Amino acid sequence: MSKIVKIGNVEIGGGMPIAVQSMTNTDTKNVERTLEQIKALENAGCKIVRLSVYDEECVEALREIKRKTRLPLVADIHFDYKLAIKSIEVGIDKVRINPGNIGARWKVKEVAKAASDHGVAIRVGANMGSIDKHYFEKFGDRIDALVTSAMDEVEMLESVAFDNIVVAVKSSNAVETILANERIAKLTDHPIHLGVTEAGIYEDAVVKSAFAIGHLIHEKIGDTIRISIAGDPVREVFVAYSILRAVQAIEGIEIVACPTCARSEINVEELAKEVKNELRGIKTNLKVAVMGCFVNGIGEARDADIAVFGTKSGGVIYENGIKTGVVERKKIASTLKEMVKKRLEGGENIADR
């Protein structure tokens, strides 16, 4: 089992719940917009947020942002070790550095000393796209190159008695991401941050991440995850939780929906999204089915704890395979939410209206 590392008020590793991370894509210097995005990420369930820190003005913005959010923040630093140290001094909870582009070993040591003095974690590791080419020359195998590059960074920090480390090995290729993380998990007991880097636009990123991260989590590898998707980062958090639920790494309500066909009597996609939004964040293991019609739906939703079958005017609701009521369209989502809440309280169902 990995060691526990504290990132602000969140502990990762050591069997703690897998922490979902994301990264702001506002300009860090725009404090107001960045705080708005951090709030949106927090509301979606994000536990740790990373921000790009590319100059001293960003560090000053970080100082203010840190005062106005409770979420643990990670400073993403490239090239300038002084920015890492200054970010630590203004209260950041973790720094992500790339020792390969920070430069001389003494600079990495300075960052480690500052992090040690302030109880701040450092994430190191390697991305397939940015590792030094000598690793590829030395090892014919790309996975060997990636893993060795990351382990060299870990060992560099360990050599200066720094142990508050999170490690990541990433590739934009899902299979390489799996193979590299399986290898690194055998070599280190530092917590592992999982992600498929530069995963692409929504559908490609979701498929790659579900495949790689889902597989690794199922193998009990990984302590924190970030789903990299081009665009709005809030979607990264939603997808992260979908993956964790799919591999049963967390409690949560699973919404299943039929693909629809000519028999459908309701807009299933629209309703399923509405139901998902209504039930988001409720911590219980339940399966809720949204089905387009009653004809075939009853069989197809057999496994669901709660199911709604579309009709011309709304939906018929079943609980544990027993019909409990008929609900008009606009009340379906709120009715399902009340039913779930009643189940959590152990009360009667309230769908008969």
Ligand code: SF4
């Ligand atoms: S539940 Fe009804 S609408 Fe949905 S796929 Fe089955 S038959 Fe078609």
